[in-house]
Amino acid sequence: MNKVRFFAEMKECRVNASAFITIQPRKGGKTALVMQQSGAPNAFLSMHKDGSVAMKKAWDKYEEWLKEYFMELDEIIAQDHVDAIEEDRQITALLAEADQVEMLHDSEKKDVIDLCHEAALVMNAEIDDLSQRLADRRVYWSSPQAIHNSQQNVLIQYRKEAFQNGPRIVQHVVKVMIISIRRAKILTGYAEIPPNPKILVDIDECEIPF
DSSP: OOHHHHHHHHHHTTOOTTOEEEEEEETTTEEEEEEEOSSSOOEEEEEEETTOHHHHHHHHHHHHHHHHHHHHHHHHHHHHHHHHHHHHHHHHHHHOOHHHHHTSOHHHHHHHHHHHHHHHHHHHHHHHHHHHHHHHTOOTTSOHHHHHHHHHHHHHHHHHHHTTSSOOOHHHHHHHHHHHHHHHTTSOOTTSSOOOTTOOOOOOGGGSOO
16 A cells, blocks of 8 residues: 555545554455444455564654654645634734724735735626626527526526635625626627528538538
């Protein structure tokens, strides 16, 4: 077993602080090396001949990897904590009222304004995209109910994806949807109007370039 596979096994087994490498006897003079822990699944690692040099080397290797995994896990947890604090700060700034912003120091005020400006740019881009997608669902061959259902699916998909693009607040998502629904009414969908059957284009076969 290589380190990548070992780390994947530890992650899959939700390894916790009680984990340790141990041996389990098997039939035919074999020994299994296993990661054992409390409150979560154990993990089979490899099989070896009893007392062999290969078994000892593998055991030492797994113990080293387990310590390394916990070190990386601690770093990930610490970074997640830092990221959570930063995200909370950004969301708090986006929710700040105008009078609260005015009471901040100049550096903090600039930071809040920059965050709000960035959020506004993101919102504008999302409104442009979502409103056009809603308009595009108005296809002339669909019934009104089918068009409505298709637009609802677009809104559901937007809600799912919105929170994957950085810190979001519910007000942001709701505002984008409301404005997009309103704006879509004045946009033209890609197949909203059926083609005029009287207008035909005659193409000579020899003009087709293939």
